[in-house]
Amino acid sequence: MKDSLPVLGVGLGYRAPHFSELFLHQRDVDFLEITADHFFDAPAEKISQLGLLHKHFTLIPHGLDLSLGSAEGIDEEYLGKFAALVEEVQPPWWSEHLAFTRAAGISIGHLTPLPFTREAVEVVTRNVAVARRSIAVPLILENITYSLRLPGAEMSEGEFLQRVTEETGCGLLLDVTNLFINSRNHGHDPRRWLDEAPLDRVVQLHYVGAHEGPDQWIDSHSEAVGPGIWELIEEVLQRVSVCGAILERDDNIPPLGDLIPELKAARDIGRKHGRWD
Amino acid sequence: MGLAQQQAALARLCTDAKARMELQSDPATFAQRHSLEEAEASDLAKSVLRDTESFALSLLRKRHNEATRALSEVQSVIHRAGFSEFAEYARDNPIAVCRNPALDGCSYLSWLHQRSTTLNLSRRERDYLNYTRARITMEQTQRRCLVQWLYVPNSGVRRRSICIWLRLGHGLRFWCI
Numbered sequence: 299m300k301d302s303l304p305v306l307g308v309g310l311g312y313r314a315p316h317f318s319e320l321f322l323h324q325r326d327v328d329f330l331e332i333t334a335d336h337f338f339d340a341p342a343e344k345i346s347q348l349g350l351l352h353k354h355f356t357l358i359p360h361g362l363d364l365s366l367g368s369a370e371g372i373d374e375e376y377l378g379k380f381a382a383l384v385e386e387v388q389p390p391w392w393s394e395h396l397a398f399t400r401a402a403g404i405s406i407g408h409l410t411p412l413p414f415t416r417e418a419v420e421v422v423t424r425n426v427a428v429a430r431r432s433i434a435v436p437l438i439l440e441n442i443t444y445s446l447r448l449p450g451a452e453m454s455e456g457e458f459l460q461r462v463t464e465e466t467g468c469g470l471l472l473d474v475t476n477l478f479i480n481s482r483n484h485g486h487d488p489r490r491w492l493d494e495a496p497l498d499r500v501v502q503l504h505y506v507g508a509h510e511g512p513d514q515w516i517d518s519h520s521e522a523v524g525p526g527i528w529e530l531i532e533e534v535l536q537r538v539s540v541c542g543a544i545l546e547r548d549d550n551i552p553p554l555g556d557l558i559p560e561l562k563a564a565r566d567i568g569r570k571h572g573r574w575d
Numbered sequence: 576m577g578l579a580q581q582q583a584a585l586a587r588l589c590t591d592a593k594a595r596m597e598l599q600s601d602p603a604t605f606a607q608r609h610s611l612e613e614a615e616a617s618d619l620a621k622s623v624l625r626d627t628e629s630f631a632l633s634l635l636r637k638r639h640n641e642a643t644r645a646l647s648e649v650q651s652v653i654h655r656a657g658f659s660e661f662a663e664y665a666r667d668n669p670i671a672v673c674r675n676p677a678l679d680g681c682s683y684l685s686w687l688h689q690r691s692t693t694l695n696l697s698r699r700e701r702d703y704l705n706y707t708r709a710r711i712t713m714e715q716t717q718r719r720c721l722v723q724w725l726y727v728p729n730s731g732v733r734r735r736s737i738c739i740w741l742r743l744g745h746g747l748r749f750w751c752i
Contacts (some may be wrong), residue, residue, distance in 0.1 A: 313598065314709070337674070340715075341699055341713075341714065341715065341716060341717050341718075341742070341747070342717070342742065342744070343714075343743045343745060343746065345745075346745040367582075368576040368582065369577070369579035369582055370579055370582075396641070398582055400586070401579070401582035401585065401586035402582070402583035402586055402587070404583075404586040404587065404590055405669060405670045406586050406589050406590060406634070406670075407590075407638060407670035408634045408637065410582075410585060410628075410630075412578075413578070413581070415578070417577070417579060421578055430732040431594045445626055445629060445630050445633070446585075446623055446626045446627065447622075447623075447626070448585075448622070448623065449618060449619075449623070450576075451603060472743065480647070493646075502714045516633075527686070528630050549640065552752070566626075
C-alpha cells in the first residue's frame with residue numbers, strides 16, 4: 299500500500315486562523331491535513347474555503363470520532379459524511395485514530411484507548427471493513443496517548459499495532475508526540491517501542507510540542523516542538539521512509555510564520571536521511 | 576467481560592461522576608447495571624477507577640477550553656462564571672455525536688443566559704451572550720437569516736442596534752443598524 303502513495307513532504311494541520319496566511323506561505327507548506335469533523339454539515343462559506351484550499355494544496359482528511367474501536371460498530375451517518383468529504387477533496391489517503399469514542403449511546407468526546415487484545419483487533423478489523431465499503435481511498439490509523447491502562451492486555455502495543463495493520467491492511471499514522479508522552483508517562487523506552495511497531499507500515503507522522511504538567515506530560519498541542527521530540531523524529535526518519543509529516547498545533551496558535559521554522563526543521567531531518575527532496 | 580461491556584462501562588465512568596461513585600461504593604449495583612459479573616466490576620474498580628477520575632477531569636478541561644475559545648466577545652462573563660459553572664453545564668449536556676466545539680460553546684451561552692439572575696448578569700451582558708450565540712449559529716450552521724435587537728459587544732455603540740445576519744449565495748453578510 300505504502301509504495302503506491304505519493305511522497306508529500308512536510309505540512310500543517312489546517313486551522314481556520316491560518317486561512318489567509320497560508321496563501322502567502324504556499325512554498326513552505328507541502329500539504330495540509332484537515333479535521334474532517336469541522337467540515338461536516340458546514341455552511342456554504344466554509345465549503346467554499348475548503349474548495350480554495352483544495353485548489354492550492356493536497357488535503358488529507360483526519361477524523362476524530364469515527365470510533366473504529368467501538369465493539370458496537372461505527373456510526374453509518376458519520377461515515378457517510380466522511381465519505382462525502384473524501385469524495386470532495388480526493389486525497390491520496392485519509393486517517394483516523396486507533397481508539398473508541400462512543401459506546402452504549404454515550405459520546406465520550408475524547409479518544410479512549412483499546413485494550414491490547416485479540417478481540418479488539420477483530421473489532422477494528424470489522425469496523426475498517428465497513429468503512430472501506432464507503433471509502434475506497436487508503437486509510438491510515440494513528441496511535442493515541444493514553445492515561446488509562448486497561449486490564450486484560452494479551453500483547454504489547456507494538457504487537458497490537460502489528461496485528462491491526464496486518465489484519466486491516468491499513469497504514470500507520472505514527473504520532474511521534476503521542477509516543478513521546480506515553481513513554482514518559484508510563485516509563486517505557488520509545489526506541490524499544492519503535493523496535494516492536496510495524497514501521498514498514500508508517501505512511502505519515504504527526505508532531506507538535508508537549509506540555510509537562512505537575513503529574514504527567516499532557517498532549518495539549520499547544521507548545522513548540524522540544525528537543526526530546528525532535529530526537530524521536532530523527533530516530534524514526536533514520537529508520538523508515540514516510541510519505542509525509544504534519545505539524546498539528548491546536549491551541550496557543552501563533553501566526554503561521556512562527557510555525558514555518560518547525561516545518562523546515564522536520565523537512566531538513568527528512569532530507570538528511572533521504573526521505574524526501 | 577467482553578469488549579462491548581467493557582467499553583460501555585468505561586464510557587459511563589469517563590462521563591458520569593455518579594457512576595464512578597457507585598462503582599467505588601457499591602460495585603454490585605454497578606455490575607448489575609452494566610451486565611458485568613461482580614468480580615469484573617471489582618476488577619474495574621481496582622484497575623481503572625482512579626484513572627477515569629483524572630481522565631474525566633482532563634476531558635472536561637479540554638471541552639471547556641475548546642468550547643470557550645470560540646466565545647471571544649464574552650470572555651469576562653465566562654471567567655466570572657468559572658470552571659465549576661461549565662462543569663455543571665457539561666454534566667447536564669453530554670457532548671453531541673458530531674462534535675463542534677463552537678456549537679458546544681453556543682449551547683453553554685444559552686445555559687449561562689438561563690442562569691443570568693444567579694450569575695447576576697447585566698442586561699448588556701445578556702445581550703452580549705445573545706449576540707455571540709447568533710454569530711456562532713450563523714457561522715457554524717446552514718441557517719440563512721437571523722435578526723436581533725441588542726447591545727453589540729466591542730462596538731462602542733451605547734444603544735441597542737438591529738443586527739442582521741444574512742446568507743447570500745456563498746457569503747455571510749452582517750449589518751448593524
